[in-house]
Amino acid sequence: xxxxxxxxxxxxxxxxxxxxxxxxxxxxxxxxxxxxxxxxxxxxxxxxxxxxxxxxxxxxxxxxxxxxxxxxxxxxxxxxxxxxxxxxxxxxxxxxxxxxxxxxxxxxxxxxxxxxxxxxxxxxxxxxxxxxxxxxxxxxxxxxxxxxxxxxxxxxxxxxxxxxxxx
Numbered sequence: 184x185x186x187x188x189x190x191x192x193x194x195x196x197x198x199x200x201x202x203x204x205x206x207x208x209x210x211x212x213x214x215x216x217x218x219x220x221x222x223x224x225x226x227x228x229x230x231x232x233x234x235x236x237x238x239x240x241x242x243x244x245x246x247x248x249x250x251x252x253x254x255x256x257x258x259x260x261x262x263x264x265x266x267x268x269x270x271x272x273x274x275x276x277x278x279x280x281x282x283x284x285x286x287x288x289x290x291x292x293x294x295x296x297x298x299x300x301x302x303x304x305x306x307x308x309x310x311x312x313x314x315x316x317x318x319x320x321x322x323x324x325x326x327x328x329x330x331x332x333x334x335x336x337x338x339x340x341x342x343x344x345x346x347x348x349x350x
Contacts, residue, residue, distance in 0.1 A: 189349035191336070192326065197309070197345040200325030201230070204307055205237035207323045209244065211305060212275050217245040219276045221264065223292055224252045226281035229340045230309055234279060251278070251292055258291035268299055275303040277323070281338040283308040286317035293319060310336050310347055 192200065212218050218238075222231025228250050235246045247270065254261040264271070278292050289306060296304060307323035312330055326347075330336065335350040 190346055191310070191328065191349060192345075192347040194343070194345045197325070197347065200309060201233050202237050204323045204325060205234055205241060208234065208238055208277060208305075208307070209242040211322075212242075212244060212303070215244060215275050215302070217247060217274060219247045219249060219266070219271050219274045221249045221251045221266075221271075221276060221278050221292070221296070223278070223280045223288060224250055226338050226340065227251070227279050227288075230281050230307075230338075231279040233340075234277075234307065247274075251295070253288070253291060255288055258288065262291060262295040264295065271296070271299055271301070273300060273302055275305075276301050277305045277307050279307045281308065282310045282312060282336050283319070283321050283324070284312045284314055284336070286315040286319040289321075290317040290319045309338060312336060 220231045220235050222228030235248050238246050249264055249266040252263050280289055283289055305322040308321040309325040311321045311324045311327045337348055337350050339346045
């Protein structure tokens with residue numbers, strides 16, 4: 184893995200952010216027995232798995248994990264979920280992605296779940312870039328970051344060497 188000179192978050196900082204987000208998710212679901220964490224492939228699902236592991240360390244919640252896949256360049260009609268609707272219905276759901284940039288991926292993910300009756304629906308991202316073109320927000324976020332539009336935020340979950348950096 185190459186060393187990024189524009190590192191925003193180190194491995195240790197990312198682990199800390201995920202742990203803090205886990206506490207926030209638990210506080211938001213303290214009366215629940217079960218929550219569903221839906222991670223948008225690829226990195227959103229990796230983050231969702233890490234968030235699930237942290238929640239299970241601190242809370243008596245049963246955490247159900249599911250994958251949300253979509254064509255990010257043409258999301259309309261391409262969204263799929265690895266769980267049946269009956270496993271999600273009437274549950275608290277957290278939709279997870281790694282970076283919230285324009286909001287396109289998250290808004291289409293939200294739209295997919297709007298037809299399912301849920302107890303509660305929240306969103307979580309590791310990095311919120313503040314360049315939204317859609318009215319979507321992250322309820323749980325690791326860091327808010329103001330960048331220029333021509334900069335690219337990269338999240339890497341390399342084994343034992345997580346990082347967030349600008350390209």
